[in-house]
Amino acid sequence: MNLEKVAIVGASGYSGEELVRLLMRHPGVEIVALTSRQLAGQTVETVFPRFAGQRYAKLGFIESDVAKIIATGAGFVFLALPHGVAAEYAQPLVAAGLRVIDLSADFRIKDSAVYEEFYGTPPQAPELAAISVYGLPEIYREQIRSAQLIASPGCYPTSVIVPLHPLLKRRLLKPASIVINSLSGVSGAGRSAKTELLYVECNESVRAYGLPKHRHLAEIEQELSRAYGDAVTVTFLPHLIPVSRGIFTTITAAPADDVSPAEIFAALADAYAAEPFIRLLGENGAPDTKNVTHTNFIDVAWRHDPRTGRIILLSAEDNLVKGASGQAVQALNVMCGWPETTALL
């Protein structure tokens, strides 16, 4: 495994921290720069005391400056920035020939009008969205290999697209019947000091939010439509629950005409049996987020409800790993031709 130099831009949040945790143990990676506007000058162990005594503990954060990043000799750059600011880094880095893995939504949406509808402003760099590859290796593995810009998927979308994609691609479900219910841990809301994210506000409580048009719907529908070959519009119901990590998604849908439950279940097995990070728990399985937190696995199970005719799909993942940083490292592994599970199993 030849050593690749890697930089992480905007490494002060939860997905940045998780990238450091994963890449620290990666045998093919040397982290050459961590950048942050607020933390420049501080060390990894100061910002993340968890990492004291480990490989990069003394590494200092530098300014989030493109020239400085390029000067480190990095071949790969992860962008772990808030929405709306990735373009100013991605454009010059891509132009300079670096390969970029962006964890924001900025390059995920191919249709600028859809981006604007859901995010309220036009995309900053539609030409980059056009060349980006959606970084879900189980679906876009081949395109990821040679991609210069990865738009790494959102946490909710991963939990939704993985179970639905093969079924829509094979046209086994009626798209208009799909209802998606998702429960997310609080780290999904980021590390910002907002009153509604305080311990006392979230503890012993649960609420739905972002109804009926959460931003992640844009990428969910884009990818489901690409799979189906026609526009797919779905209901998406996100909830915030008092756990630090984890997403649990429960989807109901009606089978397409003349499609049996067995065909649907077989399609999932067919699509994913060989995937190292998708664990198919089957018709009796019971996903539980505690079995996937701190791992890159997504657990998928299903049921048929003969009373209503509906299919029920269940998935569980860690929103910061398979839903963010783990998936980004998985994409890196694909881009570098390394075993896909490197540093992730």
Next chain:
Amino acid sequence: MNLEKVAIVGASGYSGEELVRLLMRHPGVEIVALTSRQLAGQTVETVFPRFAGQRYAKLGFIESDVAKIIATGAGFVFLALPHGVAAEYAQPLVAAGLRVIDLSADFRIKDSAVYEEFYGTPPQAPELAAISVYGLPEIYREQIRSAQLIASPGCYPTSVIVPLHPLLKRRLLKPASIVINSLSGVSGAGRSAKTELLYVECNESVRAYGLPKHRHLAEIEQELSRAYGDAVTVTFLPHLIPVSRGIFTTITAAPADDVSPAEIFAALADAYAAEPFIRLLGENGAPDTKNVTHTNFIDVAWRHDPRTGRIILLSAEDNLVKGASGQAVQALNVMCGWPETTALL
């Protein structure tokens, strides 16, 4: 307010404890007996240290014996027993002329075949199920006034029936389109020493369970069908989340043909505007279980999703209060002709 003597049978679990908490402050009630097979001889403050220093702290638990209960002179008896054992108390108590409020499922299901389908055994006392009144005051207030046996609703069913009942009664929704997603705190599973209910097993975790045919579906569909006037079959997706108390329910459904969202929302307002325990948060409201825990309120809000045409209904309640013991006390208030909010506001 004339004083009524009240007994609680099987007072050792969470709903029994909650009954004691509520009735302790009730100006119309004297608790004359608490019974328990395991705890007979112990006092309230020993079993529930929380109640030390309060009104019934020194009251002793007696055996769960019908003759002893009748001998206390109680006019009202709450049964807070596991499913399947209420009949042996309810039959002689009702025969002796006492009024009984049962918190189990044993008398909720009118159709014995449905009971057997969902509970695995025939009902023990179908003749009592036949005369029981389903104890949801917002729907069956008149029947509750004179009822001798109340089948107090389940926690999930309350959270589902309250928002859906007026809409199905007015035939404003397509019943076959209904998908119900519910999240419950762990107290809903009772106070039994099971490995899967241990702190470490539930903390930082979430899972769906009881799919696709949770027992509460029996009473959900019974009541929705009675409202609609025809058989209603729905999808019900219960989840266990790491909070002690609280149920959050999110329901999606398609409006009936030619029905506007505004008509649907108006029907909710029309049905419940005067109800003291149903708080209608409207089209912009965001129910959150932290606002209803330790209260008898159920908060209800709604959305219209023009993209899919679906209506989204949201409800939040405390599973032990409006979902169990609070609702049972509310029924007692109705039965006694007291202000319905007595001891509950």
Next chain:
Amino acid sequence: MNLEKVAIVGASGYSGEELVRLLMRHPGVEIVALTSRQLAGQTVETVFPRFAGQRYAKLGFIESDVAKIIATGAGFVFLALPHGVAAEYAQPLVAAGLRVIDLSADFRIKDSAVYEEFYGTPPQAPELAAISVYGLPEIYREQIRSAQLIASPGCYPTSVIVPLHPLLKRRLLKPASIVINSLSGVSGAGRSAKTELLYVECNESVRAYGLPKHRHLAEIEQELSRAYGDAVTVTFLPHLIPVSRGIFTTITAAPADDVSPAEIFAALADAYAAEPFIRLLGENGAPDTKNVTHTNFIDVAWRHDPRTGRIILLSAEDNLVKGASGQAVQALNVMCGWPETTALL
């Protein structure tokens, strides 16, 4: 019970919210004003959705303006403000003849030099600190009756002073041997949007803080010294644990020479047996915060360790009730000559 008009200044935090919850049910109180700099113009139910559908739901917050408060005709004013700003309200309100119950630390410390040592600035109104009564009814009940200004105790100090006061007053312990360990829920840190109070930062974690000189030491030592009759200096070790509410305090101390454990335990019983809010669990009792949260009780137990000779004192309370707002209402009851448990049992 004649009706007293009451105002709450700075009602937007957790102790303000708890005051509203308690006073709402108080038969002797009419809340005539809630004030807040940020929330003026909003209603109680908007700020605290929990209170919708209840007595003061539609009451509007007004500006925190002294003239406006006086104009409401309030006879009693609770100040639930951050440290350092109470004086600007207390001075004119007291001058106008209103009786003030302040929940901050501003008037608790009699010695200005001590205040400055612990709080970093001189006290704003030492003349008010001089006339204030420390609002712990179990110790200063007589002075509270006629007090015009109550300095309501801090949450940690209440949990410490209650068990130690009678023992030091009777000189049964060696003061220099006292070590106090306290664990507090996160609401004790207030409702401010700080990163370290985010759900993800506090959940699944515990840390000590404020060592070795937490601000509450000032009032702990003041009151212990007053009880003992000589200066008492102690070690105080506060910790933050992931619960919303509750303080658990464990104190160790050596008995004074020739004092037996039995004498010590008898002194606690002697001091507090008749107190309605102090529950003495004795030598075998096991306080647990879940038995006191949402109540005004403080549970106290003790052990003798013959191996080391030390006495162990244990206490549990709700930091927002007996540790703040409940205790303030208890003081109000004393000031008004009402039964001390009014609205608190």
Next chain:
Amino acid sequence: MNLEKVAIVGASGYSGEELVRLLMRHPGVEIVALTSRQLAGQTVETVFPRFAGQRYAKLGFIESDVAKIIATGAGFVFLALPHGVAAEYAQPLVAAGLRVIDLSADFRIKDSAVYEEFYGTPPQAPELAAISVYGLPEIYREQIRSAQLIASPGCYPTSVIVPLHPLLKRRLLKPASIVINSLSGVSGAGRSAKTELLYVECNESVRAYGLPKHRHLAEIEQELSRAYGDAVTVTFLPHLIPVSRGIFTTITAAPADDVSPAEIFAALADAYAAEPFIRLLGENGAPDTKNVTHTNFIDVAWRHDPRTGRIILLSAEDNLVKGASGQAVQALNVMCGWPETTALL
């Protein structure tokens, strides 16, 4: 690294699960057997769904039978059994020449009378306690290298002995002044279906327990006495807090006569500066269990309180890693001559 065959006896609890997690990634280890009385016949992925899709997912549990264990060719056996049953395995395994790492208390106490005093029964195999090495590598590294039987330390004792050992060894503290306060997550109580360990019983609550003579005192005092050279008796105050993992310990003690705080702090640095798993956070450091959970680190910090003269020592660890299974693997690494951090960093 030559491959060692390893068996785990009693692998069904939390420390057994953690051993599997750690050894799965160990490059020097092949797990040849997992045993369990209840789980024999089941596979790793059935018992611990978390491990599905990983190296030992399909490995089956066998009976906890000595002959079968020996037949696997294992050279090392971890015993993760409840107290009191390790001897029946350790005796024949040791006799057969296997090297045993026991995670129970059964062989930790050298003095049989002390064992009986704290555990209520005489030790089953005092001859094994006599030859066992207490498995704290930072103290007994040399003896561990060649040990045939390791008595792996308890979770609380590790958190206490690490900070105190070098100070008592150098006689820098007054032993009689030591007061130890510890807070433990619920996994420390094991995976047994007891009512008091239910989610609803532990959540939002904290309590002290085992006062004044918790079993772990036996080994704490044994090791502190060995360090000091004379009998040391201390106060130990364990508490249960609502986290799944983590122990936080706060210790106060008086310096020995004529010993300065600086000498004490220097002794800690001197003892542990080179240790890979002890992170010395120093006089301004703030240990927090979230920084050590899921790692083998123990974080140690200290303060001097000039007001009382006391030293405050703080430590944080994961009770299942450095406090149990991680430390056992660390001992294995030492026994095998491997880098001590193998599979642990």
